[in-house]
Amino acid sequence: MKHWKNEVLLDPFGAPVSQDRIITSFPKWYTPDACLQLKEHFHSRVSTACQHRNTGTAGLRLSKVVVVGDLYVGKTSLIHSRTSADFLTSRRLCKNVFDRDYKATIGVDFEIERFEIAGIPYSLQIWDTAGQEKFKCIASAYYRGAQVIITAFDLTDVQTLEHTRQWLEDVLRENEAGSCFIFLVGTKKDLLSGAACEQAEAEAVHLANEMQAEYWSVSAKTGENVKAFFSRVAALAFEQSVLQDLEKRPSTQSQVGDGGGDLIRIEVPKTQEDKRPPGLGCC
Numbered sequence: 001m002k003h004w005k006n007e008v009l010l011d012p013f014g015a016p017v018s019q020d021r022i023i024t025s026f027p028k029w030y031t032p033d034a035c036l037q038l039k040e041h042f043h044s045r046v047s048t049a050c051q052h053r054n055t056g057t058a059g060l061r062l063s064k065v066v067v068v069g070d071l072y073v074g075k076t077s078l079i080h081s082r083t084s085a086d087f088l089t090s091r092r093l094c095k096n097v098f099d100r101d102y103k104a105t106i107g108v109d110f111e112i113e114r115f116e117i118a119g120i121p122y123s124l125q126i127w128d129t130a131g132q133e134k135f136k137c138i139a140s141a142y143y144r145g146a147q148v149i150i151t152a153f154d155l156t157d158v159q160t161l162e163h164t165r166q167w168l169e170d171v172l173r174e175n176e177a178g179s180c181f182i183f184l185v186g187t188k189k190d191l192l193s194g195a196a197c198e199q200a201e202a203e204a205v206h207l208a209n210e211m212q213a214e215y216w217s218v219s220a221k222t223g224e225n226v227k228a229f230f231s232r233v234a235a236l237a238f239e240q241s242v243l244q245d246l247e248k249r250p251s252t253q254s255q256v257g258d259g260g261g262d263l264i265r266i267e268v269p270k271t272q273e274d275k276r277p278p279g280l281g282c283c
């Protein structure tokens with residue numbers, strides 16, 4: 001059983017999240033050719049636990065997301081971007097401001113992104129790392145305890161795609177094998193179209209399968225797929241957290257109830273299939 005090393009509990013009575021961070025149904029993948037899970041609904045045990053407000057500490061926890069990739073690929077812009085057709089005025093995912101000029105990240109930075117998933121508050125702690133070689137040793141000190149790894153590359157620069165393999169290896173070295181959800185994200189989709197875009201995506205999907213990663217193409221400039229992508233990340237991480245919380249309860253039987261009145265008891269299956277880390281080979 002994995003316990004997230006950076007586990008931090010949040011105030012359950014924080015301010016409500018904005019409407020667009022409310023996730024009620026399981027968000028879909030970008031392409032079925034490179035996705036972590038092809039299902040369209042939350043796991044039945046997770047749905048039941050959410051309905052009965054019996055998600056344990058999962059709803060109070062921060063899940064760590066580490067974003068890596070070459071310099072200038074657009075990691076910071078992706079983290080801060082939200083859907084908007086206006087590059088200048090688009091509200092950022094976390095900060096609600098936008099700066100079109102390049103400002104290299106120095107070492108690391110992080111943002112907390114709050115969601116409400118199936119009625120339960122849930123937060124991602126998104127670590128934005130520097131792509132510049134000279135900051136690598138600082139950034140790598142923060143790789144440990146990642147539940148999600150996002151390896152980003154620039155769709156217009158094939159070299160940055162080739163480097164994602166090394167970035168992933170570096171993060172995986174600091175984490176338990178098979179314990180992380182891995183995403184490969186092609187950025188700056190607005191700069192490519194037609195055959196060039198299809199070609200870049202095909203190469204990325206191929207690599208994503210080798211990396212056992214889920215593939216997404218996004219644009220921080222137009223906001224295309226940004227919200228859908230982070231919703232997908234949040235939902236997968238949330239579901240895994242709830243399932244782990246249910247599993248780590250004292251017996252193999254979990255109580256599902258609202259803390260008062262009658263309780264329904266459900267069997268928590270303990271099959272090999274059930275224990276497999278959901279980040280790998282689920283398609």
Ligand SMILES: Nc1nc2c(ncn2[C@@H]2O[C@H](COP(=O)(O)OP(=O)(O)OP(=O)(O)O)[C@@H](O)[C@H]2O)c(=O)[nH]1
Nearest residue numbers: 071072073074075076077102105131188219220221
């Ligand atoms: N056209 C376009 N430009 C983008 C997009 N995303 C980022 N950029 C630009 O790409 C440049 C680099 O973006 P950053 O987000 O700072 O890149 P980074 O990966 O964080 O770079 P480091 O912090 O040095 O590792 C900036 O000038 C952004 O405005 C995008 O979706 N489309």
Ligand SMILES: [Mg+2]
Nearest residue numbers: 075076104105
């Ligand atoms: Mg940056």
